[in-house]
Amino acid sequence: MSPLSYSYSPSALVASYEHLKAQEQDLLQRTSSDSAMTMNSSQRIVVAATQITGAGLRDSDVSGFCFRAERAIELAVRQGANLVLLPELWNAPYFCQSQEAILMDLADPVENNVLIRRMQRLAQIYNVVLPVSIFERKNNALYNSVVVIDADGSLLGTYRKSHIPDGTGYQEKFYFTPGDTGFRVFDTKVGKVGVAICWDQWFPEAARALALQGADVLLYPTAIGSEPQDPTLSSVDHWQRTMQGHSAANMVPVVASNRFGTEILQHPDGTEKQRIHFYGRSFVTNNTGEKIAECADNSDPEEPVTIVTAEIDPEQNRRDRAAWGLFRDRRPELYQILLTKDGNM
Amino acid sequence: MSPLSYSYSPSALVASYEHLKAQEQDLLQRTSSDSAMTMNSSQRIVVAATQITGAGLRDSDVSGFCFRAERAIELAVRQGANLVLLPELWNAPYFCQSQEAILMDLADPVENNVLIRRMQRLAQIYNVVLPVSIFERKNNALYNSVVVIDADGSLLGTYRKSHIPDGTGYQEKFYFTPGDTGFRVFDTKVGKVGVAICWDQWFPEAARALALQGADVLLYPTAIGSEPQDPTLSSVDHWQRTMQGHSAANMVPVVASNRFGTEILQHPDGTEKQRIHFYGRSFVTNNTGEKIAECADNSDPEEPVTIVTAEIDPEQNRRDRAAWGLFRDRRPELYQILLTKDGNM
Numbered sequence: 001m002s003p004l005s006y007s008y009s010p011s012a013l014v015a016s017y018e019h020l021k022a023q024e025q026d027l028l029q030r031t032s033s034d035s036a037m038t039m040n041s042s043q044r045i046v047v048a049a050t051q052i053t054g055a056g057l058r059d060s061d062v063s064g065f066c067f068r069a070e071r072a073i074e075l076a077v078r079q080g081a082n083l084v085l086l087p088e089l090w091n092a093p094y095f096c097q098s099q100e101a102i103l104m105d106l107a108d109p110v111e112n113n114v115l116i117r118r119m120q121r122l123a124q125i126y127n128v129v130l131p132v133s134i135f136e137r138k139n140n141a142l143y144n145s146v147v148v149i150d151a152d153g154s155l156l157g158t159y160r161k162s163h164i165p166d167g168t169g170y171q172e173k174f175y176f177t178p179g180d181t182g183f184r185v186f187d188t189k190v191g192k193v194g195v196a197i198c199w200d201q202w203f204p205e206a207a208r209a210l211a212l213q214g215a216d217v218l219l220y221p222t223a224i225g226s227e228p229q230d231p232t233l234s235s236v237d238h239w240q241r242t243m244q245g246h247s248a249a250n251m252v253p254v255v256a257s258n259r260f261g262t263e264i265l266q267h268p269d270g271t272e273k274q275r276i277h278f279y280g281r282s283f284v285t286n287n288t289g290e291k292i293a294e295c296a297d298n299s300d301p302e303e304p305v306t307i308v309t310a311e312i313d314p315e316q317n318r319r320d321r322a323a324w325g326l327f328r329d330r331r332p333e334l335y336q337i338l339l340t341k342d343g344n345m
Numbered sequence: 346m347s348p349l350s351y352s353y354s355p356s357a358l359v360a361s362y363e364h365l366k367a368q369e370q371d372l373l374q375r376t377s378s379d380s381a382m383t384m385n386s387s388q389r390i391v392v393a394a395t396q397i398t399g400a401g402l403r404d405s406d407v408s409g410f411c412f413r414a415e416r417a418i419e420l421a422v423r424q425g426a427n428l429v430l431l432p433e434l435w436n437a438p439y440f441c442q443s444q445e446a447i448l449m450d451l452a453d454p455v456e457n458n459v460l461i462r463r464m465q466r467l468a469q470i471y472n473v474v475l476p477v478s479i480f481e482r483k484n485n486a487l488y489n490s491v492v493v494i495d496a497d498g499s500l501l502g503t504y505r506k507s508h509i510p511d512g513t514g515y516q517e518k519f520y521f522t523p524g525d526t527g528f529r530v531f532d533t534k535v536g537k538v539g540v541a542i543c544w545d546q547w548f549p550e551a552a553r554a555l556a557l558q559g560a561d562v563l564l565y566p567t568a569i570g571s572e573p574q575d576p577t578l579s580s581v582d583h584w585q586r587t588m589q590g591h592s593a594a595n596m597v598p599v600v601a602s603n604r605f606g607t608e609i610l611q612h613p614d615g616t617e618k619q620r621i622h623f624y625g626r627s628f629v630t631n632n633t634g635e636k637i638a639e640c641a642d643n644s645d646p647e648e649p650v651t652i653v654t655a656e657i658d659p660e661q662n663r664r665d666r667a668a669w670g671l672f673r674d675r676r677p678e679l680y681q682i683l684l685t686k687d688g689n690m
Binding site for chain 1: 507508509510511512523527528544547548549550552553554557558582583586587588589590591592593594633634635668670671674675676677678679680681682683684685
């Protein structure tokens with residue numbers, strides 16, 4: 001070789017740069033989306049998707065829902081989960097079937113919330129991350145929110161559902177103010193967790209916003225089932241494909257936990273007013289949108305709680321995404337139309 | 346009934362409003378995304394996805410590619426298609442396998458382009474819409490473009506590929522300037538057609554921008570196959586799921602036409618330098634992301650051209666989307682992060 005030639009290998013080069021950074025560790029300020037790939041390189045997230053029904057509980061007993069949720073968490077932890085996702089508004093029947101002002105009494109502030117208190121205790125006992133769906137009261141507005149509890153029981157913060165549906169059986173605009181938090185990624189002890197809630201799952205913008213901020217996994221607590229105005233319509237495959245698409249396009253795993261079973265709303269005289277069959281089918285994808293774990297559409301009353309678990313390798317997923325080049329090639333200057341409903345650029 | 350009561354039915358109300366509008370037809374200026382739903386209410390789009398290989402052609406003969414493309418169009422028209430989508434850069438082997446400055450001579454301006462001329466004649470003869478992928482020269486920059494030819498042979502305009510990939514075997518950044526047209530919907534005689542090109546198909550922003558502008562269908566001419574640096578990697582299912590997701594989230598059908606067969610790049614001495622197996626699997630979805638037509642990964646040299654057709658009902662799809670409420674519930678004020686690569690809101 002000439003005196004001006006020298007050789008290098010890609011892997012030795014990267015190792016050398018990691019060595020330099022390790023020497024100056026204290027100088028580094030890492031942001032969530034730009035963490036060095038080798039941080040926590042051995043850490044896996046073991047997620048659990050769950051589904052819970054209130055079938056068989058007497059008088060819609062809220063304590064019964066809580067016991068079942070706690071059982072789901074315990075089952076999942078026994079199978080190795082370090083992050084368990086409960087369904088949306090898991091502590092009661094889906095009360096948005098109809099518009100009833102009295103049901104707004106179910107909302108409580110984060111600071112004074114027995115559900116969160118119980119879940120904090122469980123998180124600490126089991127060393128598990130618990131993103132918990134609640135009906136939140138704040139400044140006398142009501143939100144559909146998720147509070148993220150870290151594996152030591154501490155509160156990491158709140159996300160408020162951004163997209164609020166409205167349709168027969170799903171009267172959410174009556175109850176919930178559209179969320180004001182924007183899309184948030186929480187830096188938990190097991191990884192960076194992007195949280196969205198049910199109807200948010202239909203919006204590619206929400207998934208993208210979370211992936212851009214460095215989410216290692218997207219979580220969707222959910223309450224979706226039949227459409228009372230059209231019993232022939234089943235959205236279940238459409239629902240799964242939409243989230244599989246977010247997973248595929250952002251190269252990030254998705255976890256969706258849905259309730260299951262049939263919830264029958266009564267008239268004051270006890271006769272049936274309306275019903276929804278919640279279809280379950282909670283699932284987890286890998287980083288290409290492929291389903292790698294899925295619960296059945298289970299209507300067996302002997303099994304009011306179902307869980308599945310799956311393992312996520314955040315470091316490998318970050319490498320796969322970087323190699324594929326998708327985020328490199330975005331063209332934000334062309335996306336202005338996404339920010340305005342009238343489409344004027 | 347009291348003198349102040351009157352009854353109405355939703356369908357009679359809508360019919361009455363349509364009647365009023367028909368009386369004042371000449372006053373109405375309709376924009377693409379807000380067209381009255383009853384316009385062209387009986388019109389269906391019959392789309393054809395195609396796939397073409399150059400296998401068996403002597404010396405990469407460009408005329409041979411043209412004959413095959415024209416045969417694909419004729420076959421599709423005979424099956425009732427009024428819109429036929431050819432694959433990306435269908436008139437030659439996928440020349441971006443390597444970086445060769447001489448290959449830039451394949452680019453021509455729209456105004457002086459024998460491929461477009463031939464396709465205009467076919468569009469007119471067969472009364473078919475032809476979105477045609479070309480290697481475009483404009484102001485001495487080169488673009489990966491689609492020219493949309495209406496069913497009467499007239500040119501409706503050009504879209505230039507916005508997202509340009511770069512990787513082993515797919516050296517597009519060497520050839521193509523990133524497109525400057527933004528995302529465009531073309532108002533053809535059969536419906537409103539949103540066009541994107543290959544790598545664009547991985548970006549939810551592109552699909553959303555087209556759907557917001559009122560596209561009745563999204564078209565993706567494509568050239569994708571194996572990854573020369575990693576023969577174990579197959580992107581085909583990931584590729585389909587990503588576009589199925591765009592279809593599901595925007596409730597709009599998607600058509601993807603891919604090339605197929607193995608293209609072997611030679612060294613000057615005739616030995617093999619590199620190969621790509623293009624996997625075909627061209628497909629069409631309905632408005633929930635479900636595949637309703639699909640070509641095989643066909644390697645039979647007897648069949649260098651494959652087509653499938655499917656029918657789209659734009660009016661029904663617009664009604665389904667409005668009823669589902671997705672576009673109603675968008676939150677553009679929360680999407681600022683999508684417009685900036687550094688994520689500062």
